Amino acid sequence: xSGVEVVVAPVKVEIFSSPSCDRCRNVLAVLKTVARxxxxxxxxxxxxxxxxxxxxxxxxxxxxxxxxxxDGELVFGSHPSAGEFREALESRLKAHDGxxxxxx
Amino acid sequence: MNxxxxxxxxxxxxxxxxxxxxxxxxxxxxxxxxxxRTASGIRDYLKRDLSRLRFIQRAQKMKFSLKEIAExxxxxxxxxxxxxxxxLLTRSKLTEIEENLDDLQHLRNELQLLLNLCTAxxxxxxxxxxxxxxxx
Numbered sequence: 455x456s457g458v459e460v461v462v463a464p465v466k467v468e469i470f471s472s473p474s475c476d477r478c479r480n481v482l483a484v485l486k487t488v489a490r491x492x493x494x495x496x497x498x499x500x501x502x503x504x505x506x507x508x509x510x511x512x513x514x515x516x517x518x519x520x521x522x523x524x525d526g527e528l529v530f531g532s533h534p535s536a537g538e539f540r541e542a543l544e545s546r547l548k549a550h551d552g553x554x555x556x557x558x
Numbered sequence: 559m560n561x562x563x564x565x566x567x568x569x570x571x572x573x574x575x576x577x578x579x580x581x582x583x584x585x586x587x588x589x590x591x592x593x594x595r596t597a598s599g600i601r602d603y604l605k606r607d608l609s610r611l612r613f614i615q616r617a618q619k620m621k622f623s624l625k626e627i628a629e630x631x632x633x634x635x636x637x638x639x640x641x642x643x644x645x646l647l648t649r650s651k652l653t654e655i656e657e658n659l660d661d662l663q664h665l666r667n668e669l670q671l672l673l674n675l676c677t678a679x680x681x682x683x684x685x686x687x688x689x690x691x692x693x694x
Contacts, residue, residue: 472675474675475675504671504675505675508668508671511671512664512667512668512671513664515667516671517667517670517671517674518671518674518675519671519674519675
């Protein structure tokens with residue numbers, strides 16, 4: 455049916471870094487571009503300063519930076535390539551879509 | 559070390575870092591059963607004594623009291639015939655250790671993360687900032 459928007463829950467992406475982490479800046483810019491390409495509706499983006507949220511970072515298992523959690527689960531303990539990141543997001547989006555369909 | 563049999567009190571002191579007085583005291587209060595003696599009356603510690611002493615040291619690091627350690631040693635000596643109270647104490651100490659392990663693991667990971675952050679930073683070590691912030 456036209457005019458009805460299908461709502462898929464966005465994939466929650468959390469990037470753990472710190473303002474003083476030099477190598478994080480470039481990586482962050484690349485990953486942000488990938489997320490933007492997939493569409494802001496589909497990706498909920500959050501940058502986490504580990505020094506502000508140390509307990510949370512440690513609980514997820516973050517040991518180095520930048521690290522990436524998807525939907526509250528540490529997926530990349532160290533930074534992935536743009537391709538790996540895109541693949542992980544796309545597979546998660548598919549899973550979200552599958553979950554939505556099974557609830558229909 | 560006495561190469562033929564066990565260990566002299568000086569050997570044990572060196573190996574475990576426990577003073578001779580403390581070793582004698584442990585024996586006196588029964589934490590360590592009467593130690594074998596040579597024909598000339600010199601204490602002759604066996605490997606099983608050293609193992610027991612290491613157990614005592616570890617338990618002390620966990621801040622267990624000497625009374626609790628004495629009970630745990632009974633369990634160590636004969637687990638199948640230990641009294642219910644000793645079993646209960648052992649279980650409760652096990653829980654205590656597991657909680658400590660969780661805390662230690664968290665602390666270890668936190669320190670590891672801070673050190674890794676340090677190496678990723680060109681302008682200094684954030685561990686110092688973090689400690690300073692915690693003090694405020």
